[in-house]
Amino acid sequence: xxxxxxxxxxxxxxxxxxxxxxxxxxxxxxxxxxxxxxxxxxxxxxxxxxxxxxxxxxxxxxxxxxxxxxxxxxxxxxxxxxxxxxxxxxxxxxxxxxxxxxxxxxxxxxxxxxxxxxxxxxxxxxxxxxxxxxxxxxxxxxxxxxxxxxxxxxxxxxxxxxxxxxxxxxxxxxxxxxxxxxxxxxxxxxxxxxxxxxxxxxxxxxxxxxxxxxxxxxxxxxxxxxxxxxxxxxxxxxxxxxxxxxxxxxxxxxxxxxxxxx
Amino acid sequence: xxxxxxxxxxxxxxxxxxxxxxxxxxxxxxxxxxxxxxxxxxxxxxxxxxxxxxxxxxxxxxxxxxxxxxxxxxxxxxxxxxxxxxxxxxxxxxxxxxxxxxxxxxxxxxxxxxxxxxxxxxxxxxxxxxxxxxxxxxxxxxxxxxxxxxxxxxxxxxxxxxxxxxxxxxxxxxxxxxxxxxxxxxxxxxxxxxxxxxxxxxxxxxxxxxxxxxxxxxxxxxxxxxxxxxxxxxxxxxxxxxxxxxxxxxxxxxxxxxxxxxxxxxxxxxxxxxx
Numbered sequence: 182x183x184x185x186x187x188x189x190x191x192x193x194x195x196x197x198x199x200x201x202x203x204x205x206x207x208x209x210x211x212x213x214x215x216x217x218x219x220x221x222x223x224x225x226x227x228x229x230x231x232x233x234x235x236x237x238x239x240x241x242x243x244x245x246x247x248x249x250x251x252x253x254x255x256x257x258x259x260x261x262x263x264x265x266x267x268x269x270x271x272x273x274x275x276x277x278x279x280x281x282x283x284x285x286x287x288x289x290x291x292x293x294x295x296x297x298x299x300x301x302x303x304x305x306x307x308x309x310x311x312x313x314x315x316x317x318x319x320x321x322x323x324x325x326x327x328x329x330x331x332x333x334x335x336x337x338x339x340x341x342x343x344x345x346x347x348x349x350x351x352x353x354x355x356x357x358x359x360x361x362x363x364x365x366x367x368x369x370x371x372x373x374x375x376x377x378x379x380x381x382x383x384x385x386x387x388x389x390x391x392x393x394x395x396x397x398x399x400x401x402x403x404x405x406x407x408x409x410x411x412x413x414x415x416x417x418x419x420x421x422x423x424x425x426x427x428x429x430x431x432x433x434x435x436x437x438x439x440x441x442x443x
Numbered sequence: 444x445x446x447x448x449x450x451x452x453x454x455x456x457x458x459x460x461x462x463x464x465x466x467x468x469x470x471x472x473x474x475x476x477x478x479x480x481x482x483x484x485x486x487x488x489x490x491x492x493x494x495x496x497x498x499x500x501x502x503x504x505x506x507x508x509x510x511x512x513x514x515x516x517x518x519x520x521x522x523x524x525x526x527x528x529x530x531x532x533x534x535x536x537x538x539x540x541x542x543x544x545x546x547x548x549x550x551x552x553x554x555x556x557x558x559x560x561x562x563x564x565x566x567x568x569x570x571x572x573x574x575x576x577x578x579x580x581x582x583x584x585x586x587x588x589x590x591x592x593x594x595x596x597x598x599x600x601x602x603x604x605x606x607x608x609x610x611x612x613x614x615x616x617x618x619x620x621x622x623x624x625x626x627x628x629x630x631x632x633x634x635x636x637x638x639x640x641x642x643x644x645x646x647x648x649x650x651x652x653x654x655x656x657x658x659x660x661x662x663x664x665x666x667x668x669x670x671x672x673x674x675x676x677x678x679x680x681x682x683x684x685x686x687x688x689x690x691x692x693x694x695x696x697x698x699x700x701x702x703x704x705x706x707x708x709x710x711x712x713x714x715x716x717x718x
Binding site: 268283291295 | 630644
């Protein structure tokens with residue numbers, strides 16, 4: 182369970198990232214956070230694993246305030262809270278397997294990880310997760326030989342290998358074409374349901390948010406301006422969140438290509 | 444037919460005296476600078492008592508020297524192998540030690556990896572100072588400390604190549620893709636794991652290439668170091684010259700030349716393959 186209590190974040194340059202956020206995310210929920218770029222979606226997500234640190238209020242994960250964490254506690258938190266990135270963030274020159282096993286780093290001692298001494302269970306887990314996202318045939322390919330969609334699937338396998346309780350996905354499909362985007366979202370959704378992993382996803386495509394989310398949180402200028410079940414959301418809701426009319430570029434579309442990959 | 448241009452907005456000019464390529468004032472400036480440079484040359488030549496004329500009058504000595512260098516003392520070649528391999532061994536040891544030491548140093552000297560500004564700045568400044576010391580001076584210092592022999596040469600080469608390697612590598616580290624590092628940090632990895640899993644794979648090809656390059660430099664540098672008693676084939680060359688055994692000296696020069704060309708060729712090929 183994740184709970185924001187009057188959480189605010191001001192960046193050193195004065196930008197207000199979060200403004201008095203109060204939300205409670207329940208275990209196993211699939212939450213999509215929507216908003217225009219700069220609305221604070223990334224800041225919200227990255228606060229949960231402390232890639233950024235809120236400057237005010239409280240942020241509870243499993244009942245503990247994580248804002249004071251550092252060192253070992255912080256690494257334990259990050260082991261529990263996995264992350265997926267817009268640009269996949271794989272080590273391009275390393276093999277798929279080495280990238281996926283990196284998910285075990287938080288569970289593995291420094292010496293063992295330097296010497297690549299992983300147990301058979303760890304390696305099986307990594308390979309099994311590659312199978313789950315249908316990319317196990319690339320196990321020994323170098324990451325830079327893979328397409329964008331394949332790389333994002335590898336990064337899902339990496340995060341699963343971490344065996345997290347929470348997955349944060351920061352614009353996971355923003356660099357992908359529509360069919361691949363749907364594929365990646367489907368995998369995220371599947372993992373969420375099968376493993377009961379709480380999942381927070383940033384998206385700016387409204388049709389995708391409505392299709393995959395249990396619950397939608399809308400943000401504008403660092404504030405939560407909407408919070409409700411996906412079933413209650415209409416285009417009107419989005420117009421309120423975005424503060425403007427919905428445009429074509431706010432939709433990812435079903436299967437036809439569009440260049441809207443920002 | 445030329446005639447005075449009559450563009451009222453631009454003014455008129457005399458076609459027989461059009462503007463030059465530069466303003467008149469700039470011409471004077473250039474003339475002055477040119478004259479000043481010539482004066483500096485004349486002054487330095489007079490102060491050091493050397494001029495191009497010496498080169499002309501020295502020609503007979505040049506020919507005499509060349510005459511003495513040839514023919515090379517071919518038979519002497521077999522006696523140089525030991526020292527040649529010592530030179531190469533010195534370069535191998537020095538490059539290996541420097542190659543290992545430069546990894547932690549370059550990490551501390553990279554702004555994106557160094558734990559804080561202090562470590563970064565101090566390491567960087569120390570490496571800057573180290574790089575300003577010429578290899579020959581290092582050799583003289585170490586010969587003074589450890590005495591004549593290959594060990595002093597190896598020490599000099601280690602410090603010398605460490606300066607180069609750490610700088611090249613630190614610049615490479617500063618240019619890597621930081622996204623994978625973020626991912627490894629976000630999955631609970633500690634600093635060492637971030638380095639091993641995120642940084643090292645990204646710099647490995649450049650690291651190998653730089654190390655081979657420094658090995659080439661070390662082979663050449665260790666020749667010169669021999670002149671101050673720091674071991675290797677250079678010591679042999681220095682002895683031959685001071686005993687006026689120019690045939691032997693020429694033999695050594697040929698051997699060095701061939702060895703350096705071969706080593707640079709092989710190392711160049713390997714580096715081409717890697718990058």
